[in-house]
Each structure stands twice: as structure tokens, then as C-alpha cells.
Amino acid sequence: MAKSSHRIMTANRLSDGVVVYLDAQERWVESLAAADVAETEADADSLTIRAEHAVTARLVVGPYLFPVEPDEAQAKPLSQREHIRAKGPTVGTDLPVPETGA
Amino acid sequence: MALVKHGHVVDNLWETLDGRDLETIDATTALLVGPAELKALGERLNRFGRLGVTVAPGDDVRDLLEHPERLALVVVTFPKFNDGRAFSQARLVRETTGFDGEIRATGHILRDQLTFLRRSGVDAIEVPDEDAESWAKAWDAEARRFKGYYQPAIDDHSNRASATGSSAIRRWAAPATVAAFTTGAIAIQDASCAGAWAY
């Protein structure tokens, strides 16, 4: 698997379990494309601190950083797992809910 | 640390050795030692009117409590709340050792475990001073939560019968809580079941 220093902070929303990503405006968004990308270690630390605040504020649960491919117009996860978290189950009869829904 | 015993905040008068020389400690002190100390100090502990031992989750309580009549307190520990060995230890202390005193739980416990502690034979919990009152309230609230239980346990003073016929395994909770229950189920106190489990 390719390595990358670019990372995104993700978690599940406490109230409903929905997969969310931390954006640059302190919002937890459902769209991977809108997520804040940490390019340096310092950026990543800042994301971690902000995520911990969100845990204390009971917004999200279980935050963690994951690597994404750099130099892309839209961040692409390196791992199968994050790809599925972003897109939803690949099983065909189970379609992901549109961003603005539910 | 504060003590909550049977739902009441009580003074914690117990002391540990704390590196002190045993002979310098007054005999009226309620003294709490560990299993190694209990074995090592042996007869030198006899002069203490109130003696207690703290057990670790991996200890065999039956080995430790060779002379239960000398002890007024057994403390079982929860290094983390999900290490559930203390429940079985408390149960065995009550049922097999002849120990007649207080069983206390210390360590990391959740209020959601109070019913399990009580029903395993635990009388008291050790909690931070500032939380004592809320724990006392929680002890009572949790004791009232369930109108019945599905298995015999240590704290049962309850009857055997369910409303639809006799059922020795499950039982209604103690009468004080049944009063709140309004379906008209009859609580039958069956004295013969009192001997069914050791207390």
C-alpha cells in the first residue's frame, strides 16, 4: 500500500453513528471531499486536539486519523476500509444515503 | 475515600499499615491489611478488634480466609470495572468461608453494577468523598429498579412464588419494592426457602 503523510480526521457522530469528517471550520461533515487534510505532523496534532474537544462535547465518538492520497483534487483514502466508510456498503442492494438525507 | 454501606454514607474509620510498625498502632484501630501481610503478621494481628483484608482479583478467597472469625471486613477489588472476578469472590466469601462481616468493593465501579454487587453479597462500596451522596442515592435507586430477578443470589430475602405458580429459580424482589408494583401479584413469603442459600 502506498504511504502518505496526508491525513484526515474521522469519527462517528454520537447521536446517530453516521460517519463524519472534520473540516477546516470545526464542523463534522458527512462528505469526505469537504474534510480538512492535514499535510504535516503539526496539522495532524491540531486535528487531534480539535477531535478530542468534540468527544468531550459529546458530538462524536472514536475519532482517528487515516491516510489519504496526496496531490488529488479530492482526497482518496488509501485503505479499503475508509473507502467503504466514505461510500457505503458495496453490496449493491444497499445504497448509501445521500448527504442531505435522514 | 468515603463509604456507602447499604445505601447510607458512613464514616470510613479503617486504616492501612501505610509503612508503619505494627506495634505502634493502637489495638482499637480498624486495620486493613493485604493477603501477604495477613499471612506474614499472623498472630501479631490478634490484638486488633477490627481486622480486614483486601483481596486482589486473582486471589483464592477460600485459601485466604482460613480464620474468618477473626475478620470483620473483606475488600474485593475492581482494577477495571469489567474485571468481574470480584463478584464471584464476594459470593464465595459469603457462601463458603463462614465469614460474617462486611464485604466491600473498591476500585473502578459503575452505578450500573450496584445491583450485581448487592446480589453477590457486597454490603458497601468505597467511593470518592465528593460523590458519596450521589452513590448513596444510586444504591437505593438501583435496588428499586427491578421488580424481580431470574436467579437466586446472596441478598435475597424474597419469596419463591411467581403469580402464576411456584418457580424456585426466579423471584420477585424484596417486599419493599413489590409495594410499588400494581398488577396485584401476591408476594408469598416462603420461610422454607431461607435455608436454600447460605448467608
Added chain:
Amino acid sequence: MYAYDEFDHAFVRDRANEFREQVARRLAGELTEDEFKPLRLMNGLYLQLHAYMLRVAIPYGTLSSRQMRRLAFIAGRWDRGYGHFTTRQNIQFNWPRLVDTPDILDSLAEVEMHAIQTSGNCIRNVTADPFSGAAADEIEDSRVWAEIIRQWSTLHPEFTFLPRKFKIAVTGAENDRTAVKFHDIGLRMRRNAEGKAGFEVIVGGGQGRTPIVGSTIRKFLPKQQLLAYLEAVLRTYNLLGRRDNLYKARIKILLAETGVDAFTEAVEAEFERIRDGALTLPEDEIRRIEAHFSPPFLLAEPPDPAHIEAKHAHPDLAAWCRSNIFAHRVPGHAIVTISLKPPGGIPGDATTEQMEVVADLADRYSRGEIRVTHEQNLVLADVREADLFALWRELGRAGLATANIGLISDIIACPGLDYCNLANARAIPVAQRISRHFSDPALVEEIGPITLNISGCINACGHHHAGHIGILGVDKHGEEFYQITLGGAADDDAAVGRILGPAVTYDGVVEAVECVIQTYRAIRKGDERFIDTVRRTGITPFKEALYGTR
């Protein structure tokens, strides 16, 4: 089936209220996630890849049509219109919101259902024979004992924080349909020399990282002493099971590390201490539970000419009868298994609509009762032969008439990386590809009885170790690979499957399975089943076929 009295109703409502308070405390910040997690797990609520997942208990896999309709309602109201039936006879909802779960539990309580202890380090759903009460080879209805154990184990104060989860299975038939030898405790109903029924107690079976067949520690246990014996086993495990390593905490490890004899000695000593105490089951209590499971009065009927005629006229019906019907103890009746494995479908899934259809059909054709099998299918246990044609047609309309029970497309698969936090690889799309590949009914029937199990990680929730063909998804450098095992079995000749060779790619799995099947068809003798051939020849011919020519 068991009907709640006011005791049971009160309990399940009290438990639901407790959970409502726990959720409120979590949302108010009075509980950290670390503290809340074991509490929510004790109510079957996981946090998975995309969402929370709620596992609802279906005790020993039996439910009423009313309960099935409520599950359908819950799926529609609070989820995405479907549910997943599991390898432990439960049902899972994949998308509930935490804030809705108290309402879901209240709704379940109204129909005598709950999610108590479907997860967590406690005693889980006790599974039983899905053909209970109907099969001809039955000694006694295993569900009576599963219910007795269920009650005793519910919120047991001593056994709620065990070293690890604890799974119990009960079988009351000559032929084991519950995989008793792969459970922490397996109970086999037996008759002693005097003809009295009791239990053989098997301990320390399991799958996961260290799959192993259980050991018999007690050849015969009188019925009344069942709970005392179980308590002795659980107490021994609670005190001595490892707490230092999550992956070595099951009772099977304790048994292996202590030795079966020493372990048995410890259990028997504790059992001796408590055997005549408060846990002795009184006759009237046994009878109270048995009364809920008395076999239905069914009139024996001669073979129905109209049914025979229908099978001639409809070869598909005949095929379905060959694969999906199991012999009933009463002549003129049938045990029907409804396949939740249509070609290309998600194994074990059913939509709201399908659940409602099954509930209706249960009312009309099977006394309003449904069972769930650990192979992720549904059962209507008391269908009249004369009704089979009509039933089959209605099932067909709802996409529920696939004729593949116990055949190659009756695949058992865990949710895998599409849903599960623990997974390393996907399982469902692999199952979909394989079942699409083997969709020709004639070929499927010709291949004959075979089990194929897929797990997306080493936790083995797909029970791949016990599959005649087992497939384990692994992650190699970020890519999905699949290890193939052969020769596993969950029946009376329980065995753990053996690895065939290096893992194959996601794209190579179908080809690999095809190769194994073709090899079998080439070398089988007479009407040997797949597993018989593997037992006779060993895995070498299959290994050579798959890897040898490379």
C-alpha cells in the same frame, strides 16, 4: 412457544427503562464512551463502520408472526427497511440511531422481545435446534432447556463481566443441528441406561483465532441439576479465565491451558458444593416451561395426491421440495426452510415486506410460528403437505422460494468489511459472486449437500472453520485476499477445516471454488457428498487441482 407472564413483562420493561437512562446519561456526558460501551453492548448495540448496529435477541431462534411483524415495523420505521438474520439465530439492524434505540427497545418489549445480552462479556443467546418440536429424530424439545437457561442467565449478577463472551447451544435430537461442539458450552440431550433424559456437557469448543472442537466433561447430567452445573462451570471460568489478553480469554483457552481433567475437577468440586441448593430445578418449574412447548396437535395425513400431482406438473416445486423440506414427525406434514439466499442476494437479509410475507404465511400455514436457523434461513415447522404448493407459490412471489437449502448457494456469510468494524475483508460480495456463479438449479442440485462459509476476519462470525468449504478474508498489504479451507464440519463429526494453500485474490475466489467443485465432481464415488469425498481423499487432490499446475 414461551409466553411472557407479568414477571417477564415487568423485567423487560425495567431493563428497557434502564437503557433509556443509560443513553440519557451518555448524551449528557455523565458516562464516557469507555464506560458506556459495555453497557450498550449488554443491550446489543454496537458501533460499526457506518452506524450503530442493534442485535435483537430471538431466543433459540423462535418467534411468533406478531413478533416478526414488529421486526418488520422496526426495520421500516427506524432502519433502512431490512434486517439481517445471524449465525446465532438473532436479527441485526444495521442503521439505528443511538437516540432512537430506547424507543426501539420499548417497541420490542411490547411484543415480548429485547436485546438483552446479545453482546458483551456475558452469556449470549442460547441457540437450539430450529426443527425443535417437529423433527422425527428428537428426544426432547431443546427449546425448553434453552428457555430455562435463558432465564437463569438473564442479568446474572455474578456473570455479567466475564473474561469474554459466552455462547451456549442445546440440542435435543439424535442429529445435531446446532453445532454443539463449537460452543463454549454445548448440551446434548441423552438418555441414560434407565431411559431418563439428561445432558452430555461439552465445554470449550469455538471458532475464531483458535478453532477447536469441544471436550465432553460430563457424559450424563440429570436434568434437574442443569443450572447448578452451568453455574459451576461459569463460576470456574469467571474466576480463572484469563483477563490479561483479549484473544486468550475464552473458556476454550482455559481448558487448553489447565487441561481438561484439572478443569473438570474444579467444576465438579464446585458443582458438588451447590448441587442440592437453590438452583435445583423443581419438577413444577420444568413443567411450567414445558407447557409452553407442548407439541401441537397435528392430524396425521396420508400422502396428498394433489401435492404429488403438483410436483409432476411443476418441476421447480419438486426441486424445492427436495431441498427445502425436512421430514416431520407427523405424517402428511413437512418442516419447510425458507431460503434467504437468492442468487446474488445478501445471505440472511430480509426486507420489511418479506418479513411481513413470512409472518402472514406463518399464520396461514404454520400456527403463527417461525424459526431462525444459524445458517441464516427461516423455518416454518408444521406445514401440511397439502399446503406446500400454495405456500411455495406465495414464497416465490416474494423472492423467498430459492431451492437451495444445504446446497452450494446456501452460503453463510458474516457482514464483513462492508459493515463491520472488526473486518479485514469483504464477505458479502464474495457470497454474491459465488451464488450468482452457481445459480443453475440443476447444477446446484447435482453438486449436492455442501456447506460454504465466509468470514471477513479471524473472529470467524461466518463460522468458516466449520464449513465444508471455508473462506477467510484477510488483508495483505491493503488488499483483500481469501484463504480457502476444506473439510470443516459442524455436525456430529465436527471438525475444523484445513487450509488448502496460499490465499487467492478477491477476483480469484469464484474460480477457486469452481475448481474445488469440479475436482469433487471428477473424483467422487457413487453418491458421495462433498464432505465424504474430502474425508476419503484428504485435501491433496484439491490442493493439486488448485495450486499444483502453477
